[in-house]
């Protein structure tokens with residue numbers, strides 16, 4: 001599995017969790033389960049993606065700006081999750097932040113897939129794409145299990 005296939009699998013899981021979260025917004029148990037699943041997937045994905053994808057892209061002049069931008073967005077999403085963890089689940093503030101988070105996640109995944117992946121394909125040769133895919137999968141599994 002190359003790095004792009006590996007990242008796309010996690011993106012699909014995040015989209016599923018976002019959809020479930022919005023569908024379950026009025027049901028506390030289902031909402032909590034979807035939120036916790038999204039949070040766990042995002043945490044493992046962001047760190048593994050930074051190590052296996054954005055660090056190599058930072059090293060290249062052609063992709064350094066994209067990598068910085070994406071890492072800054074990871075940080076913004078982490079802050080939204082921190083805010084949510086401080087608020088009362090289901091409260092109006094919580095619901096508003098959930099809406100913003102889902103919107104941000106969707107924007108981020110789309111930007112990565114449509115803008116950054118094509119740029120990254122130009123700077124990472126096929127062997128490197130495979131090698132980074134393996135590194136990503138190992139890191140994601142390790143982080144997901146440790147959480």
Ligand SMILES: [Fe+2]
Nearest residue numbers: 046049070112
């Ligand atoms: Fe990302």
Ligand SMILES: [Fe+2]
Nearest residue numbers: 007049109112
């Ligand atoms: Fe991603």
